[in-house]
Amino acid sequence: MLIVALDPPLNVDAEKWVTQRYEALRDIVKGFKIGLPAIVKHGTNWLSKLFGVYDGLAIADLKLADIGDVMALTAAILRNVGFNAIIAHAFVGYEKGIDVLAKICEKEGIKLILVVSMSHEGSKEFIDRHIDEFIDIAERVGSWGVVAPATRPNVIQFIRSKVGSKIKIVSPGVGVQGAEPGTALCAGADYEIVGRAITYSDLGKVREIAYALLESQKKRLSLCRG
Ligand code: BMP
Numbered sequence: 001m002l003i004v005a006l007d008p009p010l011n012v013d014a015e016k017w018v019t020q021r022y023e024a025l026r027d028i029v030k031g032f033k034i035g036l037p038a039i040v041k042h043g044t045n046w047l048s049k050l051f052g053v054y055d056g057l058a059i060a061d062l063k064l065a066d067i068g069d070v071m072a073l074t075a076a077i078l079r080n081v082g083f084n085a086i087i088a089h090a091f092v093g094y095e096k097g098i099d100v101l102a103k104i105c106e107k108e109g110i111k112l113i114l115v116v117s118m119s120h121e122g123s124k125e126f127i128d129r130h131i132d133e134f135i136d137i138a139e140r141v142g143s144w145g146v147v148a149p150a151t152r153p154n155v156i157q158f159i160r161s162k163v164g165s166k167i168k169i170v171s172p173g174v175g176v177q178g179a180e181p182g183t184a185l186c187a188g189a190d191y192e193i194v195g196r197a198i199t200y201s202d203l204g205k206v207r208e209i210a211y212a213l214l215e216s217q218k219k220r221l222s223l224c225r226g
Contacts, residue, residue, distance in 0.1 A: 001185055002214055003031045003057060003170065005195030006038060014041045021199050022050050024206045028214070031057025031085075033193055044081045051082030057191075063115060064088035068100025075104050085111035087147060090134035091127065094141070102141035111144035116159065119149035119173035128155070135162050145170050145190075150179035153187035160188030174213075181213050182220025192217065 004025055008014040018038050025032075032054075034047065039062065051058040060083040064071040075086055088101055098114065105112040116134035117123055127134075138146050146163075148156045150173035159169060168191065171184035175197025184192050198210050 001189075001191050001217060002029045002210065003033055003059065003191050003193045004029050004198055004210070005033045005035065005061075005172065005193050006199060007035055007195050008038055008041070009200070014038045015046050019050060020203055021206055024203065025198075025210055026054065026056065028207070028210055029056070030191060031059060033059040033061045033087075033195075034083075035061040044077065047083070048081040051084075054082065057085055057111070058083045059085040059087060059111075059113065061087045064101065065092050067092075068096045068098070071097075071101040072104040075101060075110055076108060079108045079110050084109070085113055085144070087113045087115060090114040090116055090137050090146075091130065094137050098137055098141055102143065106142075112141070113145040113147060113168075113170055114138045114143045115147045117148045117152070117155045119151045119171075119177050119179075123149065131155070131158070132162075135159060138167055139163065144168060147172065148184075148189065150174045150184035150189070150192060151177055153179075153183055156184055156187035156189050180220065181216035182218075182224070185217060185221055186224035 006018045006021055008017040022032060060078040064074060071088060078086055102112055116131055117128050145168035148159050148169050148171055150171040156169055169189040170191045170193060171189035172193040173179045174181050174192045174194045198206060201209050
């Protein structure tokens with residue numbers, strides 16, 4: 001239940017860095033998330049070499065937050081290079097926003113993942129005050145998943161209690177941001193997103209560290225689920 005965030009550091013060849021880690025991990029994780037650092041640096045075309053033939057989750061994390069028509073254009077471009085899931089902010093609202101994006105996602109076969117809460121403290125300032133409304137939007141458009149923080153398991157529990165098993169919960173914050181592996185899964189998440197705790201180690205150790213993390217997830221899950 002592990003998705004790896006591939007956010008290359010500044011001083012590297014981002015394309016090479018991402019490709020090496022993708023190759024090292026592709027058979028042991030459920031998917032990858034590529035965000036702005038790699039895409040701003042190199043665009044998207046090179047990613048079709050990776051995701052054109054990949055059958056796991058290939059998540060484009062541009063955290064879209066625009067009018068619906070412009071998010072829809074972006075989603076179609078991302079689909080063309082092989083992404084099969086995209087993340088957007090729920091806060092843009094339903095009408096002519098998320099409703100339009102959700103329609104193109106359905107048409108193009110893209111999984112839509114809406115941000116309803118974030119892992120950093122600042123999420124409490126504005127975003128978390130509206131979690132209920134964001135969950136309503138996710139349910140209304142039949143979103144495949146939502147993003148919720150491993151750093152605040154009570155938020156995950158709350159979301160799970162509201163959405164039942166209809167919506168996947170994808171949870172960042174494990175590792176460098178402080179949450180222990182398995183915490184979010186125990187609270188009700190379906191996937192934990194882990195970046196730097198795995199990817200910023202030596203390339204030769206990346207696989208070993210991912211395995212160890214998967215083991216820690218299993219251990220914690222067996223403790224909390226019995
Ligand atoms: P790391 O494990 O290195 O902290 O990476 C977490 C990843 O999850 C990053 O790619 C970040 O953009 C993403 N993320 C997050 O940390 N918190 C959120 O609330 C939403 C995210 O997408």
